[in-house]
Amino acid sequence: MSGSADRSRRADARRNNSAILDAAVRLLDAQPDASLDAIASAAGVTRQTVYAHFPSREHLMAAVVQRISDEAVAAMDAAEPDNGSAADALIRVLEAGAQTAGRYPVLIQQIASLPVSPHVDEERHAPIADRINRVIQRGQASGEFDNGLPAHWLAAITIKIGHSAGEEVDAGRMTQTEAANALRTTLLRVLRPRA
Template identity: 30%
Template sequence: MANTKGPVPLRSNSRSNRARILAVARQQLSENPDVAMDDIARAAGVVRRTLYGHFPGRAALLEALTDEGTETLLDTLRSTLVPYDTPEERLARHVLAGWPVGDRYRMLLALARRDLGDLKITEALVPPREIVTATLSRGQKAGVFSSHLPAEVLATALEALGLSLLEITAQGAWDGTAAEAAVATLIAAGVEPAGAADTVRRVQSESNPQQ
């Protein structure tokens, strides 16, 4: 009698290969932006044909990594949606939780921007940006965030600020932390400095009650 379950392990193996390739590529490209596709295949333990079967070229690989990073950031931001918090607290949570994700994918975003173009990155970041925009809009209506810019424009500006701070940190020009980035973001959104610092400390203490 034929084994009708034969193809299932193959599909499972294919998914496993793809996940391993992406994980290895993320590490390799972060260490060496110009690493060759063949070197990624070798490091992932797959043959060249397997790599190109999943990703026909470097652009396809970078696009997949960009989508992975965006989805990770989106899931992270969704996890910060606490129903009882204030707009300032929610924005602080966005930055505190999103900072390590941004750090992990910072180099890949820069590569994707270079190889795929700004439009691809702008489009990929739309879902996470919408969450931040909603937080800013809520804060503007409450009078706690500056309203000199529309919420969607302010969200884009704060996104650029966060990416710049990550890049400066990676270059060693600033040894800032996620907390300091969160304070800077709140100030840029219109919160006075002392209040911004208090908000970040309060959010951190709620996340780490033992401290």
């Protein structure tokens, strides 16, 4: 096979992969039980092409999780985590991640319900936790945040509290605004330096 044909085949594979993931994210957020046939049709490819890229629904879901995580990380990076006060940066970073998740409410709930090992869950959250950890370390270095506890622990707590805020909204017990205010207040109390 010539180099040109090989490059063309790889470009087609990348386009198909992207089209499948776009369709999967869109369809699974609207219809969590959408079949692989429906995803293939929405992507404009055959079912065999879907299986060539993703040998099982589990592989496809893992790629969907990665796609949403990458989108959230890009939004968090665009929120300028290294600028301004650490408290303001942390809130901006969390809001950016929440806005991304908010675009896929049904899909995020579906992903959260999938049974995964603690190791897989940690890997899934690692890029997000790294960004939160970096802001917390900056706040600890400046004296804005408590440095008596490890930054990675405070980042883990931050993620859990963020999930709790989202769950309150999903359950209808809080509005988005109420949850955002509660999240900010709680985090600033948790992270505040001890007297």
